[in-house]
Structure formats: structure tokens, C-alpha cells
Amino acid sequence: MKAERVVHVDGQPVALLDSDLTLLDAARRAGRSVPALCHDARVPSGGHCRSCLVRIGGRAVPSCTTPVQAGMELVTDDEVLRAYRHDLAELVRSEVAPGPTVDALLAELGPATGRYPALDRPGRTDASHPYLRLDLSRCITCRLCVRVCAEVQGRFVYSAEGRGATTHITWGPGTFATTACVSCGACASLCPTGAITDVDRQTAPTALDRTVRTTCAYCGVGCQLAVHVAGDRVVAIDGAASPVNHEHLCVKGRYAHGFVTHPDRLRGPLIRRNGLLEPASWDEALALVARELLARGDRAALLSSSRCTTEENYLAQKWFRVALQSNNVDCCARVCHGPSAVGMRRSFGTGAATNTLADLERADCLLVAGSNATEAHPVIGARLVQATLCGAKLIVIDPRLTELARLADCHLRLRPGTNIALLNSLAAVIVEEDLTNAAFLAERAEGLERYREFIVAYRPEQTELITGVPAALVRLAARLYATAARPMQVHGLGVTEHVQGSEGVMLLCNLSLLVGALGREGVGTNPLRGQNNGQGAADMGCEPSFLPGYRPVSDPAARAAVAAVWGREPPPQPGLTLPRIYDAIRSGSITGLFVLGEDVVQTDPDARRVQETLASLEFLVVQELFLSETAKLAHVVLPGASFLEKDGTFTNGERRVQRVRQAVPVVGDARADWRILAELLERSGVPAPYASPADVFDELTQVTPMLAGASYARLEGDGLQWPVPTPAHPGTAVLHREQFPRGRGLLATVDYVPSPALTEAERDGKLLLVTGRALEHYNSGSMTRRTANARLLPHDAVALHPVDAQERSLVEGDAVIVESRFGEAHGVAHCTNSVSPGTVFMTFHFPESGTNRVTSDVVDPLSDCPEYKVTAVDVRRSP
């Protein structure tokens, strides 16, 4: 045991903890209230304001930046320090416009006596941003905004200009809305004086009734929120302290919550009568749904939702598997990270992220493949930016010049659709230059001999013509990755949503295996889950061939195990995946479909065909927040609840199961989705005696081995990372420490096969369309479009290279048509060198643009995930 390290704070002995780094830490732990105007735990200390001065012997030192050492004798309060602080307060008062917040802050330091004349510093003001208001006459130049913007978000919007008494905080030349600001709101949340504030808070009632901690329902990062509620209304949202987001949030998580009470919300069930959707009672709607679907049995299919809670996904698949005896259960993970699950399961045996988000800071080399994380997973994106600014090497594989690509040591800017050739060429360099981890390969990999022979054909000098990436750059990247002590991968849909998506993921696994970057901290292969609960939905068996916990439905023992809890076995044959469900609807073998919280008509590829297919159903049920494009086709629409209106759990991309807690009541006559599903189970003859989602969770842990030791009580705080096999198990941050579930890791030999889209583009001189997300919106946009985020980004842009634009006589802002063999989409031309010549990028957030009418029906045969990321298109001016 270590000898106790002690300091004396105002004569009182305090034993130091490892977490006490500065004098301020020690003083505060001793219960002393040392003022510290420019200090906040979220950003490194700056030592700017000097209000935290303490005395050590005869010296007054800033406590926030002075390291604490055992044996020190601190004085936190005496005549001298009080005089310092008072004088400081008077100086600040001379520079700042009086106001209740500033006055209260400074009163702590001493009374106003007008010792110094007012400087009359002009304060810049701005009201151009939908969420932020700036009035720098209230600014005390503490620089918290400058530091959090630079050192947490990495945008460098603010700067402290000038020197001495004229130092002031400012931003670029134009209005605030024209700066590089990404609206994360961190500055407003830190500003101690109200110089930077949230618009939300300016109109807020002063008294809050409660603050509810919950999990954000946008992307798969799983940020923890502190939701401030007054009455039945969400007033504002802050980040909560958590290892996931460290109180940081993005523009969606912090601000985009207004949709909850939007007038468009569905407030009661609807039933189609004489061709029109009309209000109906819950009793009538639920009876109709249960009767119609039960009658169809396995001629019915379920599209569950990665947007809903784990409990809801569990109930939905249980209803289909038990009551309807149908394994036709799939969810939207099919169209995003299905290939990650399939690929990683083939390579390692488990289809989930190998490591944890905290490892982003431990890695010394980051390989970001097909992920525009700063927009699609902004809080992880910010952490990647910081890791890079702090010295980690960054390799980015992306056809676009994304924010991360701009920061990268190596940007491998490949032709869309050529991942396989590029990833193989990286591996080829590692093998050829003998940069592999031989000991790791010998002990934990299989197929090395075959692999060595295979990979020679993919030397970068050979793949250069396919990928367009210079061989020298590939070699440089391979060396950076292979020689790093802790190389870590993160990947996104730019890897998975391809005809060879699953195989692309396997090639990433190959790279991890070759350099031995698995089974320890700071390394690994980590898919960034696109949706808040893609992991949870898949974990719960919302896949046609798996029961909860990834036990194959074809396995008699697995069926028997669930039957012990469910009272009845599910059918043994795997059901149909989403694209095959559409096929079956078209062929007439499936006639009923239940869609839970998903707008497939807007988000699934070849959307026109999806629309026709759904329109041909005998019976379509959509459970939704809004009358989405899909819901408009339904026979019954059931109004569900948003994440702020219900309880449950989401599992984020690092396998962390976290609580979702109800903050406000459900609007109108809508109901929490788990209640609707429990009612449908009852009406289908399956007992569902759940008083709350906790009861559902207790049941699902009985059939999900990796969650067997979890409970709501244990999820309090920061949740648990599965596997959690027993009630005493602490959860698992790093997978595959000793061995892989499949034994040895598989070195997969995968040949590059050009996508039909590439062949078509080459033959017909077409452009290649890449689709993806923008920061301000989330997928179909049904939530974010109904908030002020729509003011930040009001339409889908069609990004094309100036050269391609010129060839088509297009200029910035032109209305354009994007056309493929499958259909037409509409957007506004944006000429930018962030896309390479020959490629076009488009988001899919607005139904009127119809982006997915253009995308193809080509799928990855291993996972049935569609190829959203390459489509051959023409772009022309809209007539």
C-alpha cells in the first residue's frame, strides 16, 4: 500500500487522492469554496483570471494550474487573498456591463466600490444563430468559450484578440451564423456570465421542476443528457457527466428536441376507411392489428426499429416469433451496420465493437474508414479531432475531403466503391515490408500461409489504377498504422453500404489481426453504429435468423431455452431479411407488415419501388411519431412516443447498455411503444404482465446470455458494457483479450469485384453518387426538420466538383435533378472541391428531394445491406 500523501488546507490535513492534480482540487475536496471564474472541469485549466489565488508560504499562486504536492501548506482565505480577489472583482467590473449574472458572480469576490472607472468596452452582439445569443458586453474574458471550442470541439470559432486591458473575445468577420460554428452549444453551457446563452434558456421559466438523466436518441454514440424540465415542457438539455460524452453534446442532442411537442405529432390512432386515414379508438385499432396480423402468421413480417428501446425491440420480435410463429423479423440495422455484424462475426465470432470509446484517447494511430464522424457521430468526431490535435496519427479513408480528412496525416482519397482493393493494398504493404506482429499471428490467427500468397496481387502499385490512391501514400499509411504502438480503427457506413460491405469489414479485421491490434486497450476494430439502438435491436434478435443474444433460431437448444421463458418455441426456419421481405410482398407470399418507427419509403434504396411494394400490401401497420411517407400508405397508424416520453434502455456502439428515462408525459393520446406492443401481445394470446420496462428487461436478461447479469439497478450511473454474464460481473470494455469466440481470428482472402455502378459509370460516362448524413439532420429528418435545425440547413444539397458543374453549365444554387436507372431526385447544386471530379454527394434528410429514389437495389449478398454508397447518375439542371 502506498504511503498516504497529505497536504494541509487552512491547517486541516487532507489525504490526497490520485485525482487531486492541482491545489484547487485539494482545496475543494477539503470543502473550501475557492472562487475560480475561468475554471471548468470540462476544459484544461487556463489560469487566466487569477480569482483562484491561494497562498503557499509568502507566495500567492493560481490554484487551478499549480500542481499539488504532498506536504504543502495551503491558505485559501486571509486578508491578503481577500484583498487580491476584491481588487480583481473591481477590475472586472470596470470592463463589463453590469447584469444579474455577472454581479452575483463578482459579489463573491467583494463589494462594488467603483474603484476603477468603467472602460466602456464596446461589446459585440449577435442574434444571427437559431440557438445562440451573444452579448459580449457581459464578457469577463475568462476564455472558457475559446478553450472549449478549441480543446473539446476543435472548431476554433472564438479567439481572444488584442492584449492587456483591451483583450476581448471575438469571432470571424461576419455574423456568428457564418462562422465555422457547428452549434454544439458547449460555449453557452460554460459561459459563466451570460455573454453567450441558449435562446431556449432566455425564454425559460426561472424555476425548473426537475432534471432527468437519459440517453440521447440520435446517433449511436449514446451521449448522456441532463434534460431540464419545467411542468410538462423540456426547457433545455445539457450534457451529463459520463465516460461516453464527458458532458459534451452536438447540435442534435442539445438542441433538436422541439419535435416532441410539434403540432405534426400523431396524437391518436388512425385507421384507413374508404381510402382515408381517420381517427379511431385505441381499442379498435389494436384489435384490428392483432386480428389481421395473427391471421396471417408467417405471411406477416416485422420491421423493428433501431430507434426504439431494447425492451420494445424485444417485445416486438417476441410477439412475431411466439404469437405469429413468424421469423420474418428484421430491422434497420440491415441497411447500415448489418455488414459490420456479419463481417466481424466471420472474422472474430462477435459482431460488435471490440473496444471502448475511452480508447480513442489511448490510441496513437487512428484509422478512420468510411466515416464522416464529425457530422454523423459528432461527439466521437470531436474526440477524434482532439486526439489528432494532441498528436495521434490520423489516416482517413474517404472519397470526400471531410473535416477529419483535412486534419489527416494520410488521406487515402479513393474512388467510391474501391474499398476492397485499397484495404487489401494496405495489408499487402504490411506483409511485404514485414510489419506484421508475428507472435500474435502465430498464436491467434488462422489462414496466414494462404493469405501471404493471396495478398501479393494487391501491392499498391497494382491497385493504384483501381482506387486512384497513389501507391506511395498507401505505403506511408500502412507504415504509420503498422508501426504504431496502439493503432485503432473506427469505421462507418462508407465501409458497409457496398456490394462487398461485409467483406470490407473483414478486411479491416484482417488489418487488426496482422498488426496484433486486438484484445487490449487503445486498439481494435470499431464500427460507429449509426443509430441510437442499432446494437440493442440486433442484440434482441431483430434479425430473421437470430434469437436474442445472437443464438441461431435454427438451433434446437436455443429455441428450447427461449421457450422456457416464452412458453412456446419460435419456428425453426430463419425468416426473411428486409430486401427479401420486399420480394415476398411483391410475389404475394407476405401480405401483412408491421413497421415500427421507421420511414422506409424515404430511407430505403430504390424508394419508388419500396413505395409501390408497400402500397400493394393487404395490411400495413406503421407505429410512428409523425405521418411519415411510409405511414401515409398504412392501413393502421399507431402513435408512439419519443425517447423523452418513455423509459427503457439503448445500447450504444461500444456495447454500453444505458437507461432511457421519461422526462415529459406522452403527447395527446399517443402511448409509449412498449405499452402498445405489450397490449398487442396480450391481444394475441401471449401474457404480457409488464408494469414497466424494468419488468421487460428482467425477462429479456433471462434469454440473452450476454446480459444475464444486468438489471436496471446495475445500469444506474454509467450503464454496463456487455457481455455481463453474471450479477457480479463488471461488464466488458475490451473484447477478445484471451481468444476469439470462433477460436482464432480469420485472415480473410477477398478479391475485389467492381460494383455494377462503377462499371455503368465507366461505360456510360456517368458520375458516382455517394449518399450520407449532414451534421444538422438525422436520417429521414422527421425529428430534426421539425426543429430550428431546419434553419441551419434547410435543404438537401447536391455536392459536385466545380469541373463537373462547369461541364454541365451548373452554378452554385442551381436547382438540379439527379437521375439514375432507378429514378430521379431533386436538390440544390453546391460546387465544392470536397468531392472529387466524377463524384457527387447528397444527403437524404428531406422527403421532397427523394434521394433514395435514385439509389440502387444492389445489395451485399452476405448481409443483404444495400449499396447506398455508389450509384451511377447523371446530374442536370431542373427545367
Next chain:
Amino acid sequence: MTATTITFTPDSEAQFQKVVVRYPEKKAALLPALWIAQRQFGWLSEDVMAYVADRLGLFPAEVKSTATFYSMFYKKPMGRFHVQVCTNLSCYLRGSDELLHRCERRMGIHPGETTADGRFSLDYVECLGSCGTAPMMQVNDDFHEDLTFAKLDALLDQWEKA
């Protein structure tokens, strides 16, 4: 990008290439790069700062907060003749305040300002390390020492006609 029309001349570019490889990190070349830019453009506009940021892979705000800290980086256009009168101790004792006032009267401006015709900028500065020849001033890159009213007037006459 707004700075597309702003670019280093071949001469500035050559100097830039020399300083940028001098340090282990590009960021460290910021101050010398700003000097090169100021010599070429005369002052550091937002666009020039953005250009330097772009060339060094920095954020514009980093460049701006650095540049605005130093009084010798100019944030507005300067006159053809930048008259900097030393008012530190040695020069003061030998009448530099009188010289400065004379400059103000003749130019019709105060320290920190530039004449409307863009001919003169006037500043008072701290010690320029030439106390032995006080009072003195620096105009552009040249020292003018052992100043008297007559000497100052002659110089100003000459520059007014230049």
C-alpha cells in the same frame, strides 16, 4: 474560400519555404510567416491572416489571436512612411515628447493614426536600443538618430515631397 486572390509572390514564397522547414512543427513558423506576409501586403487583413492559416494548416482564429497580440503586426493599412518615435527614458529626457507633438501637428494625426492621403502613420514606441543617440525614431526600417526639430522638419519635408 475568400483568400483565393491572396498569394505569396515568388520572393515571399521562397522565404516562406525557408522558414516553414526550420521548426519541427509548422505551427512554430507562424510569427516568421506573418512577417513575410506583412512585408508583402503591408498589413495583415483578415484575408491575409486566413491565407497564412491555410498555408500553415492552422485555424484562422489561431492566427488572428496571435497576430492581434503583437503591436508590430498591423491590423489596418499603414502609411508609406511609418514614423515611430521612441518615448522611452533616454529619449524622453532629451525631448522626444516635443518631437512627437511636432509630428502630430505637421501630420494632423495622433499616434496610432494614418493620414488621409496614406502618406504617414505615426506611433510612439518603447526603447529601440539606441539610447546613446537619443532622441531617435525609426521610420520603416531605418533609424534616424540625434534628432533636433530642424532635422525632423527636414526629414518630414523630404517625405512630404517623395
